[in-house]
Amino acid sequence: MRPDIRQVAAEAGVSTATVSRVLTGRGPASAEATRRVTAAAVRLGYSPSASASSLRTDRSMIIGVLVPNLANPVVLPFLRGVEHVAQLHGYAVIVADAQRSPEIERRQLDRLSAQRIDALVVAGQPRDPDHVRRLAESGLPVADAEHFTAQATAMATSLIAVVDQVCDHLARFGHRHLAYLAQGRVAQGISGARWTLIESAAAARGITAQRILVGAPADPDRPDGPGMASLLDGLVRSPDGPTVLWSASHALAPHLLEGLAIADIAIPGECSFLTFGDSPWAPAYRPAISVVTNDLGAVGRAMTEDLLHRLGLLESVSTVSFDTDRYVARASVGPVASS
Amino acid sequence: MRPDIRQVAAEAGVSTATVSRVLTGRGPASAEATRRVTAAAVRLGYSPSASASSLRTDRSMIIGVLVPNLANPVVLPFLRGVEHVAQLHGYAVIVADAQRSPEIERRQLDRLSAQRIDALVVAGQPRDPDHVRRLAESGLPVADAEHFTAQATAMATSLIAVVDQVCDHLARFGHRHLAYLAQGRVAQGISGARWTLIESAAAARGITAQRILVGAPADPDRPDGPGMASLLDGLVRSPDGPTVLWSASHALAPHLLEGLAIADIAIPGECSFLTFGDSPWAPAYRPAISVVTNDLGAVGRAMTEDLLHRLGLLESVSTVSFDTDRYVARASVGPVASS
DNA sequence: TTGTAGGCGTTATCAA
DNA sequence: TTGATAACGCCTACAA
Numbered sequence: 001m002r003p004d005i006r007q008v009a010a011e012a013g014v015s016t017a018t019v020s021r022v023l024t025g026r027g028p029a030s031a032e033a034t035r036r037v038t039a040a041a042v043r044l045g046y047s048p049s050a051s052a053s054s055l056r057t058d059r060s061m062i063i064g065v066l067v068p069n070l071a072n073p074v075v076l077p078f079l080r081g082v083e084h085v086a087q088l089h090g091y092a093v094i095v096a097d098a099q100r101s102p103e104i105e106r107r108q109l110d111r112l113s114a115q116r117i118d119a120l121v122v123a124g125q126p127r128d129p130d131h132v133r134r135l136a137e138s139g140l141p142v143a144d145a146e147h148f149t150a151q152a153t154a155m156a157t158s159l160i161a162v163v164d165q166v167c168d169h170l171a172r173f174g175h176r177h178l179a180y181l182a183q184g185r186v187a188q189g190i191s192g193a194r195w196t197l198i199e200s201a202a203a204a205r206g207i208t209a210q211r212i213l214v215g216a217p218a219d220p221d222r223p224d225g226p227g228m229a230s231l232l233d234g235l236v237r238s239p240d241g242p243t244v245l246w247s248a249s250h251a252l253a254p255h256l257l258e259g260l261a262i263a264d265i266a267i268p269g270e271c272s273f274l275t276f277g278d279s280p281w282a283p284a285y286r287p288a289i290s291v292v293t294n295d296l297g298a299v300g301r302a303m304t305e306d307l308l309h310r311l312g313l314l315e316s317v318s319t320v321s322f323d324t325d326r327y328v329a330r331a332s333v334g335p336v337a338s339s
Numbered sequence: 340m341r342p343d344i345r346q347v348a349a350e351a352g353v354s355t356a357t358v359s360r361v362l363t364g365r366g367p368a369s370a371e372a373t374r375r376v377t378a379a380a381v382r383l384g385y386s387p388s389a390s391a392s393s394l395r396t397d398r399s400m401i402i403g404v405l406v407p408n409l410a411n412p413v414v415l416p417f418l419r420g421v422e423h424v425a426q427l428h429g430y431a432v433i434v435a436d437a438q439r440s441p442e443i444e445r446r447q448l449d450r451l452s453a454q455r456i457d458a459l460v461v462a463g464q465p466r467d468p469d470h471v472r473r474l475a476e477s478g479l480p481v482a483d484a485e486h487f488t489a490q491a492t493a494m495a496t497s498l499i500a501v502v503d504q505v506c507d508h509l510a511r512f513g514h515r516h517l518a519y520l521a522q523g524r525v526a527q528g529i530s531g532a533r534w535t536l537i538e539s540a541a542a543a544r545g546i547t548a549q550r551i552l553v554g555a556p557a558d559p560d561r562p563d564g565p566g567m568a569s570l571l572d573g574l575v576r577s578p579d580g581p582t583v584l585w586s587a588s589h590a591l592a593p594h595l596l597e598g599l600a601i602a603d604i605a606i607p608g609e610c611s612f613l614t615f616g617d618s619p620w621a622p623a624y625r626p627a628i629s630v631v632t633n634d635l636g637a638v639g640r641a642m643t644e645d646l647l648h649r650l651g652l653l654e655s656v657s658t659v660s661f662d663t664d665r666y667v668a669r670a671s672v673g674p675v676a677s678s
Numbered sequence: 679t680t681g682t683a684g685g686c687g688t689t690a691t692c693a694a
Numbered sequence: 695t696t697g698a699t700a701a702c703g704c705c706t707a708c709a710a
Contacts (some may be wrong), residue, residue: 001478004687015697020689027690028695050454051399052687054390055702062433070419073412080409083436087443092450094401095434097422104426111431115389139340225622254619261625281620283564284593286600344704354681359705366706367679391703394686 003044012040023048050092054116062092063307064112066105066132068124070097072251074277074296075123078145081300082121089308091118102127109135119143119307121300141310143303150193152302162292162325163197166274169329170244171205174336175272178202178209179235179242183252191248194276198246210242214252228259236263236271243271243336250277253289268334278328287331295324342383351379362387389431393455401431402646403451405444405471407463409436411590413616413635414462417484420639421460428647430457441466448474458482458646460639480649482642489532491641501631501664502536505613508668509583510544513675514611517541517548518574518581522591530587533615537585549581553591567598575602575610582610582675589616592628607673617667626670634663 009016021027022037054060086093098105105127119141126132136142202209247253253275267273274290282289308314348355360366361376393399425432437444444466458480465471475481541548586592592614606612613629621628647653
């Protein structure tokens with residue numbers, strides 16, 4: 001049914017070796033041979049079997065992406081970035097969703113391993129970091145988003161500048177107390193780095209910053225509105241409570257906003273609000289929400305380029321800077337209420 | 340370096356055939372052989388090569404998913420559903436992002452074809468439907484989301500019930516004119532079916548319904564707020580204009596809301612609002628947005644089960660009904676203003 | 679129940 | 695520059 005390399009060879013009147021050389025571009029081939037082979041391949045609708053080629057060359061041309069939780073929309077731009085670069089270099093992307101479970105994560109990593117992926121992208125904190133480490137030690141090129149962003153200095157300096165900018169803005173509006181709200185587990189990598197930056201930038205401007213970990217709702221689809229409301233009410237309305245709430249992630253933001261709405265806390269009248277991560281909902285909200293955009297697509301692209309570089313497929317990693325963080329001030333950040 | 344089936348055979352003191360039979364579960368194997376082989380496999384950290392096995396069996400154990408535009412967040416639950424079911428049956432999922440371009444789509448389909456995917460899921464309207472059709476005709480099991488949802492009768496009846504429910508609600512509040520706002524191109528499948536349903540359900544209650552196609556912003560990340568505002572202003576404030584705006588997709592909703600905010604149209608005072616598709620932003624909005632949830636994860640799961648069924652891997656397709664559409668009434672739908 | 683052996687479709691080596 | 699050929703790692707008749 002499906003044509004194979006031998007049929008192409010027969011059709012072109014050459015040997016299979018020549019067909020292979022022409023189509024892969026590896027090895028010499030005369031202009032005439034090239035012409036006839038490509039013509040025959042097109043005529044027959046030939047498409048070489050990736051399995052056979054992988055088996056022979058020991059290269060699967062597949063990049064695996066381990067996603068801790070595919071329900072989280074922030075992975076989307078990231079995935080897109082990985083896909084984009086991978087595709088440019090003939091690579092396919094296999095997505096492995098760990099569904100927030102260590103066992104599923106292990107199964108998924110095993111599957112990726114069986115596919116003999118050429119490289120692995122870890123798109124967040126894995127549930128079982130040891131397993132990932134073991135893969136890396138066994139020679140698989142691994143790019144970990146947490147480590148990567150913390151190490152990419154261009155990105156870090158961009159973030160520093162933006163955090164400074166935000167704190168300036170807040171100080172100018174008279175804010176003295178800031179609360180940084182993050183979800184559940186304390187992240188080591190990027191999230192931890194952000195907090196350190198915020199804390200020191202705030203301190204430099206006489207703003208006290210506190211970090212508050214709000215328990216991730218058991219079911220992220222049905223957040224605990226009232227619970228969030230009472231938490232925020234107690235926080236904001238306590239003496240010397242924060243006058244600014246800064247959400248660590250875009251996914252967390254709507255839950256916080258819902259809590260604020262229930263507790264009837266006015267934005268920015270009673271409390272200013274901003275968040276990491278942008279989406280069409282931020283400007284659409286009333287009031288429009290200030291954001292610090294973080295271009296995760298760029299991170300995905302850079303990580304994938306780094307991997308391809310390590311695989312020897314890319315001469316130089318694109319030096320396009322990571323200067324993609326930006327502070328977009330909107331109505332949700334305003335002057336502190338004169339009480 | 341990496342252990343091979345022969346090494347496992349040697350370690351277990353059996354032949355490679357026995358190893359294969361034990362590990363794949365196909366063919367007979369004594370309890371003793373099974374024990375020793377599995378032990379040896381674990382001891383050596385053996386993981387069979389998917390390429391070799393694909394080559395031999397002519398089954399890649401890979402399902403391809405063609406996503407017209409991976410930037411669109413609605414694919415996320417869908418992808419997750421596909422991934423979930425695929426994984427349960429040992430299948431890997433390759434994501435192909437067409438990036439809204441016909442050429443890229445073709446390249447991606449060619450790549451999937453080279454990978455010898457066992458089945459293809461099409462997660463939206465492909466840019467080049469002919470190419471997809473050709474693949475289907477060549478014997479590849481293909482599941483198309485548009486066709487699928489239109490044909491899945493359980494899903495359709497669920498949708499009918501929900502649309503009736505919404506229209507009842509609107510009629511009770513005194514609404515007589517409804518505008519259904521959809522993006523750009525008119526979809527043939529699910530989106531078209533929805534509109535037909537809405538139109539007739541509305542008519543049955545004395546509500547006139549009109550469909551308005553709002554041009555998709557060129558760059559979906561920077562929507563045209565003012566343009567949207569003037570469009571909606573002209574629409575809502577015209578004599579006999581609609582008193583209800585119904586957004587066809589969750590992605591469109593924030594752009595509409597931004598337009599309403601700019602035009603200073605009060606919700607629900609001046610105009611009620613609801614949308615297909617839920618997310619944490621809907622209840623967090625002020626006022627909270629009414630939604631018709633559509634569980635795309637369930638669609639992804641069902642489609643994948645259907646494919647596995649066609650591949651002979653699944654005895655019966657899960658008959659869990661599609662009764663997942665639901666109308667969640669929130670504050671954004673209220674009585675029509677008494678003018 | 680087990681082992682032997684051949685071949686899946688490609689690519690790399692080597693001799694011509 | 696080309697062609698014959700031997701693997702790559704696995705699965706599965708078939709024979710024992």
